Amino acid sequence: MSGMGNREREIRERDANVRRVSRITAIAGALAASATAGFGVLAAAATGHAGQTAATGTAATTAVATQAATTTGDSATETETETTQVPTTQATTAPTPATQDPVAVSGGS
C-alpha cells in the first residue's frame, strides 16, 4: 500500500512539474512574441487591416495592448481596439541582392 502511495505521489509530482514547465514555456513564448509584436501592430494600423483577426499571436497582441494602455493615456483606447485585430506573427521580408538594374531609389528626402 505504501509503495502504491509513493508511486501515486511521484506521478502527481511529475504531472505538476509538466504543468509548471508548460506554463513557463507558454509565458516565455508570449514574451518572445510580444518583443516583436509592436511593429506588427504599427503595420496594420498603417494599412488599415481593421477587419483581420489574429489566428495566432493573441498573447503577443494582448501584451502590447496592456503596455500601451499604461503609457498612452486616452490614446490607449485606440491602441487596445486596434491590437485585438492585428496579426503579429508575419515576418518581415529581408531584401536580397538585386540582379537587375534598379527601378527605384530609396534615399533621404
Added chain:
Amino acid sequence: MSWATASFPALGTSAAVTVTDAEALPAARVILQDELRRIDEACSRFRDDSELTRLNRSAGVQFATSPLLLQALAVALYAAARTDGDVDPTVGRSLGALGWDSDFSVVIARRGQTPRMRIVPAAGWQRVRLDRARRTVRIPAGVEIDLGATAKALAADRSARRVHAETGAGVLVNLGGDIALAGAAPEGGWPILVTDDHRSDIGAEGQAIALSAGGLATSSTTVRRWRAGEGDVHHIVDPRSGAPADEVWRTVSVAARTCVEANTASTAAVVRGEAAVAWLERNGLPARLVRTDATTVYTCGWPAEAAA
C-alpha cells in the same frame, strides 16, 4: 518581367508609381494623385487650408477629424508608442524653432537669413487625446502636430494597396524614397537602389537590393538640411531635446512589413544613434546603417554589399 512607371512632383518631393502591367499605369497614376491630394489636404503643416493646420490652431478644443486625419494621427501615435517617443508627432514647434516653419523651398531660399534658431523640446505625444469612437482629437493650446515622419509613408502604403486592389497589378509606389509594395513583385523582387539621397540617379553610389513585399524607407541626415544662424541643421529632431539628432548615422534604410513601419524605424534609428543596432535586431527589422565615416552595419538578414 517588364514594368511601367509614371512620376511627377508632389508633397514637396517626387512621386512615382511603377506597375507590372503597363495597361494599369494610367489608372495607377490617377489613384496616386488622388491619394496624395487627400493626404496633403488632411496632413500638411504648411497649407493654410489643411485640416492639420486647423487642428494646430484649435487651442485645446475638441476637434472633429476626417477619417483620413484620424488614421494619420493614430499611426503617428502608434509610431511614438512603438519607438518610446523617438518618433513624436508633437515636434511641430521644435521644427519651427529650428527654422523649418514653411514649405521647404522657402526655408532653403532664406539661406540662413532666419530669425535666431531656438531649441524647443517636443510637447510630448502622450498629451494628444484621440477618441476614435467620436472621431475627435484634442491637443493642448500651443502644441503643434507635425506628421512629416509618418504621413508620407502612410500615403505610400495606402496608394500601393489601392492601386493593386483596383488594377490587380503588382505595384511599387515611391514617395521621395519611401517605398511601398503591393501585389505580386517581378521575379527576383523589385530592384531598388539604396543610397543617401532619393534624387540620385540609378547609377549613383549605394547598394542595389531586391524586395518582394512590404515597405522600405531611408532616413538621412545628409539631405533636407538648411542654414540656421551660424550653422547647418538637418530635419530629424530628437523630440526629447528639440535639437537635430546627433549625426552618428549618415543614412539608415529599413525594410519592414509596411512603408510606415519602415519609415518609423529608420527615423527612430537616426535618433537612437549607436543604440539603434540592438533595437532594430530586437524588433526583427532588416536594416542598413551607414556611419558618417561610411562604415556600414547590417541587421536581420540585410545582405552585405559585395566588395568593390
